[in-house]
Amino acid sequence: MEKDFIIAGFGGQGVLLAGEVLANGFMIDNKNVTWYPSYGAEMRGGTVNCTVVMSDEDVSAVQKSSADFIIVLNQASFDKYVSWVKKGGSIIVNSSLAIIKKTREDINYIFVPITKLAQEKLGNIKMSNILALGTLSRVSKLISLSTLEKALHNVIPPHRANLIPKNIEALKLGYEYDLLKV
Amino acid sequence: MATQVFKIPDSFKKDAKYTFCPGCDHGVAVRLVGECLSELGLTENTIAACAIGCSVTIYDFLNIDALEAPHGRAMAEATGIKRACPDKFVFTYQGDGDFASIGWAESMHAALRGEKISAICINNTTYGMTGGQLGPTTLVGQVTTTSPTGRNLEYYGYPIKIAEHIAMCDGTAYSARVSLDTVANIKKAKQAIKKAFEVQIKGLGLGFVEILSTCPTNWKMTPQKAHERVQNEMIKVFKPGVYKDITVEN
Amino acid sequence: MTATITDKKVLMKGNYAIANAAVLAGCQCYFGYPITPQSEIGEFMSGKMQELGRAYVSAESELAAINMTIGACSTGVKAMTSSSSCAVSLMQEGLSYATSDQLPVVLVSVMRGGPGLGNIYPSQGDYFQATRGGGNGDYKLIVLAPSTVQECADLTYKAFYLAQKYRNPTVLLADGLLGQMMEPVEFKPYPYPEIDNSQWKLSGAKGREARIIRSYAPLADNQCVYLEKLFEKYKLIEEQETQWEEIGTEDADIVLVSFGSTARNVKTATKICRQKGLKVGILRPITLFPFPTKRLKELAQSVKMFVSVEVNMGQMVQDVRLAVNGKAPVELIHKGVGVPPAPEEIVKQIEELM
Numbered sequence: 001m002e003k004d005f006i007i008a009g010f011g012g013q014g015v016l017l018a019g020e021v022l023a024n025g026f027m028i029d030n031k032n033v034t035w036y037p038s039y040g041a042e043m044r045g046g047t048v049n050c051t052v053v054m055s056d057e058d059v060s061a062v063q064k065s066s067a068d069f070i071i072v073l074n075q076a077s078f079d080k081y082v083s084w085v086k087k088g089g090s091i092i093v094n095s096s097l098a099i100i101k102k103t104r105e106d107i108n109y110i111f112v113p114i115t116k117l118a119q120e121k122l123g124n125i126k127m128s129n130i131l132a133l134g135t136l137s138r139v140s141k142l143i144s145l146s147t148l149e150k151a152l153h154n155v156i157p158p159h160r161a162n163l164i165p166k167n168i169e170a171l172k173l174g175y176e177y178d179l180l181k182v
Numbered sequence: 183m184a185t186q187v188f189k190i191p192d193s194f195k196k197d198a199k200y201t202f203c204p205g206c207d208h209g210v211a212v213r214l215v216g217e218c219l220s221e222l223g224l225t226e227n228t229i230a231a232c233a234i235g236c237s238v239t240i241y242d243f244l245n246i247d248a249l250e251a252p253h254g255r256a257m258a259e260a261t262g263i264k265r266a267c268p269d270k271f272v273f274t275y276q277g278d279g280d281f282a283s284i285g286w287a288e289s290m291h292a293a294l295r296g297e298k299i300s301a302i303c304i305n306n307t308t309y310g311m312t313g314g315q316l317g318p319t320t321l322v323g324q325v326t327t328t329s330p331t332g333r334n335l336e337y338y339g340y341p342i343k344i345a346e347h348i349a350m351c352d353g354t355a356y357s358a359r360v361s362l363d364t365v366a367n368i369k370k371a372k373q374a375i376k377k378a379f380e381v382q383i384k385g386l387g388l389g390f391v392e393i394l395s396t397c398p399t400n401w402k403m404t405p406q407k408a409h410e411r412v413q414n415e416m417i418k419v420f421k422p423g424v425y426k427d428i429t430v431e432n
Numbered sequence: 433m434t435a436t437i438t439d440k441k442v443l444m445k446g447n448y449a450i451a452n453a454a455v456l457a458g459c460q461c462y463f464g465y466p467i468t469p470q471s472e473i474g475e476f477m478s479g480k481m482q483e484l485g486r487a488y489v490s491a492e493s494e495l496a497a498i499n500m501t502i503g504a505c506s507t508g509v510k511a512m513t514s515s516s517s518c519a520v521s522l523m524q525e526g527l528s529y530a531t532s533d534q535l536p537v538v539l540v541s542v543m544r545g546g547p548g549l550g551n552i553y554p555s556q557g558d559y560f561q562a563t564r565g566g567g568n569g570d571y572k573l574i575v576l577a578p579s580t581v582q583e584c585a586d587l588t589y590k591a592f593y594l595a596q597k598y599r600n601p602t603v604l605l606a607d608g609l610l611g612q613m614m615e616p617v618e619f620k621p622y623p624y625p626e627i628d629n630s631q632w633k634l635s636g637a638k639g640r641e642a643r644i645i646r647s648y649a650p651l652a653d654n655q656c657v658y659l660e661k662l663f664e665k666y667k668l669i670e671e672q673e674t675q676w677e678e679i680g681t682e683d684a685d686i687v688l689v690s691f692g693s694t695a696r697n698v699k700t701a702t703k704i705c706r707q708k709g710l711k712v713g714i715l716r717p718i719t720l721f722p723f724p725t726k727r728l729k730e731l732a733q734s735v736k737m738f739v740s741v742e743v744n745m746g747q748m749v750q751d752v753r754l755a756v757n758g759k760a761p762v763e764l765i766h767k768g769v770g771v772p773p774a775p776e777e778i779v780k781q782i783e784e785l786m
Contacts, residue, residue: 245642252525287492
C-alpha cells in the first residue's frame with residue numbers, strides 16, 4: 001500500500017513543518033516514508049508545498065502529480081490542487097482563507113475554518129498547520145493522534161519544547177472539529 | 183684559533199644545486215627564509231605551501247615538508263594545512279603574480295580571516311618563469327614581452343602595492359616591504375621575515391613580507407644593473423617599510 | 433539539526449545525512465562556499481565542527497575551498513568540501529592536482545541543472561563532470577552515487593574510506609532531490625578500518641627526510657612511469673571496488689540501467705513491467721567509477737535490449753554502450769532536468785521501445 005499526501009499554502013504557514021511532522025509520524029509507525037519540498041529561488045512568500053509518500057514498500061517517486069490526501073491552507077493552493085486529488089481521495093480546505101465551493105463529485109471535501117479556529121481557540125494562527133494535521137488524522141484514519149504527538153517531539157527542537165502542549169491542543173482541536181458542520 | 187664565520191643552516195639540503203639565474207634575488211631570499219627557520223628552530227616542524235613560478239623551487243633547497251599548490255592557491259592550501267595542524271609552522275613562498283594576481287582573492291581572504299600563517303612574496307615586476315610578461319607589479323613604462331611599448335595606464339592600469347593592501351586587512355599582524363639591494367637592506371629583510379614568522383608562532387595573525395627582487399634575465403640586465411634598477415626605480419614606487427606591526431604600540 | 437550515532441531512525445534531509453555521516457567518519461576539516469541545493473551541508477558543519485573543536489572555514493570561493501581541502505588532506509587528516517554543479521566546475525583544477533598529488537580529498541557534489549547557472553532543480557547532468565572530469569590530464573575520480581537518504585549516509589562513510597585507501601579524490605555524487613528530500617536514516621558507527629598514512633603525510637621533517645607532495649614532473653620519462661602507476665591503481669580500484677545493485681536481471685529481456693535518485697523510479701517501473709508480464713530488470717551502478725562494465729558485458733550475452741534512464745541529455749548511456757559493445761541495442765529514456773520521470777511514464781516509454 002502506498003498513500004500520497006500533499007500539503008500546500010503560503011510561505012510562512014508552516015506547510016513544510018506540517019509535512020515533516022506527518023512524515024515523522026509514519027516513520028514512528030515503521031512505514032517507509034519520504035518528504036519532498038517544493039523549493040524555489042524565493043526564501044519567503046509565494047506558494048509552497050510538500051509531498052509526503054507513505055508506503056509498505058520502498059518509496060520510489062517522491063514528487064507526485066496526484067495524491068490521496070491534500071491539505072490546502074489558502075485559495076491559490078485550493079485552486080491549484082483540487083484537480084490533483086485522486087478519485088475517492090480527500091481535500092482538506094482551510095475555509096478561513098478559501099471560498100467553500102465543490103467542483104468535483106468524485107472526491108471528499110472537508111472544509112474547516114483552520115485559521116479562525118487557531119486564532120479563536122488557540123490564540124495563535126501559527127498553529128494552523130498542526131491543527132490541519134489533526135483533521136487529516138481523523139479523515140485519513142492512517143495515522144493516530146498519539147503518533148502525531150510523538151512526531152511533534154521529534155520535530156520541535158528541545159529549546160522550543162514549551163510549544164509542544166499548545167501544538168498537541170491544536171492536533172486535538174483539528175481532530176475533534178465537527179466535520180458535519182459544513 | 184679558527185673561528186667559524188660561515189655555516190649552512192640546518193634547514194638547507196646538503197646536496198641542493200643552485201638553479202636560479204645569476205643575479206636573481208630568489209637565492210638571497212630563500213637563504214634568508216632558511217636562516218630564519220633554523221634560528222627559530224622551526225625546520226622540523228614546518229610545512230610549506232609552495233607556489234607556481236620560479237618560487238616553487240624553494241623545496242629543492244630547504245629540508246622541509248612541502249606541498250606544491252596550483253598557481254595562486256598557496257594561501258588556500260596553507261590555510262588548509264594550518265587549520266588541520268594548528269601546531270605546525272606554515273608558510274608560503276610566492277611570486278607577485280601568484281600572490282597578487284591569480285591568487286589575490288586567496289591572499290586577501292587569508293589576511294582578512296587572520297590565518298596564523300606567514301607569507302613571503304617576491305616582487306620582481308614580471309612573470310619570470312614564463313619569460314618576462316607583464317604582471318600585477320610591472321612598473322608604469324616598463325617594457326615586457328606583453329607590454330612591448332611599455333606599461334601605459336590606458337591599456338594596463340596601475341601596478342599593485344601589495345604590502346599596503348595586506349596591511350589594511352584586520353587579520354594581518356605584520357606586513358612589511360623590504361629589498362635585497364644592499365647588505366644593510368638584506369639584514370633588514372631578514373629581520374622582517376623573522377618578524378613575520380614570530381607573529382605566527384605567537385598566534386597573532388598573518389605575517390607578511392613583500393621582497394623587492396631582481397630578475398636580470400627577463401629585465402635583460404647585468405646583476406649589478408638589475409640592483410641599480412631596484413634602487414632607482416622600484417623603491418620609488420614600492421616604498422620599503424613596515425606597514426603594519428601589531429606587536430608595536432603606536 | 434543534530435544527530436549522532438544512533439540505532440534509532442531519524443527523519444532527515446539527504447544533505448544533513450551526508451554532513452552527519454562525514455562528522456561520524458572522522459572528518460576533521462570542512463571547507464565550503466554556499467550554493468543551492470547543498471547549502472545545508474555547510475550550515476550543519478559550521479556549527480558541528482566548532483562544537484567538536486574541528487576546523488570549518490567559510491571559503492572565499494570554491495577554488496579556495498578545494499585547495500584548502502587539499503592542504504588539510506596533505507597533512508593526513510580527513511577533510512572534505514561540498515558544492516554543486518556550476519561551482520564544482522570551479523574545483524576541477526584542484527581535483528586534477530589532487531589526483532596527481534594522490535590526496536584523499538572527499539567532494540560531495542549535489543547536482544543541479546546546467547549548463548552554466550542552470551537552475552536549482554535536481555539533475556544528473558554532471559555524470560560526465562564527475563566520471564570524466566573537467567580538469568586536465570589523465571586521471572580518474574572514484575565516484576559514488578547514492579539513491580536513498582540512507583545511502584547518502586552509508587556512501588559518505590565509504591567515500592572517506594576509499595579516498596584514504598587509494599589516496600585518490602572521491603566524489604559522492606548526489607542530486608538536488610536526494611539533498612532536499614527527507615527519509616528515515618540510521619547512523620551506525622564508521623564501519624571501516626583507519627588507513628595508515630604515516631609514510632606519506634606532511635607533518636614536519638623530524639627524524640626523517642623532507643617530503644614534497646607535488647605534481648610537477650619536469651622529466652617526461654618520469655611522468656610516463658608515474659602515469660602508468662596511477663593507472664595501475666585505477667585498474668585495482670576497478671577490480672576491487674565496483675559496486676552495483678541488480679534486480680530481476682536473471683531472465684530479463686530488457687535491462688534498465690539507472691543511478692542515483694532516478695533509479696528509485698526505475699525500480700518501480702521494473703515492478704510494473706513485471707506485473708504486465710514483461711521481462712524487465714534493473715542494474716543500478718552504485719560506483720560510477722569504477723563502472724560495472726564487466727557485469728554489463730556478461731548480461732549483454734543474453735539481454736535483448738539495454739535502456740539507460742537518466743535525468744540529463746544522455747551521459748551514462750555512453751558507458752553502457754561501451755560496455756555492451758554492440759552486442760545489443762542500447763536505448764535512452766531521459767529528461768533534461770528536474771525530478772525523474774514517473775514510473776508510469778518510464779513504463780510507457782519502454783513499451784514504445786519494444
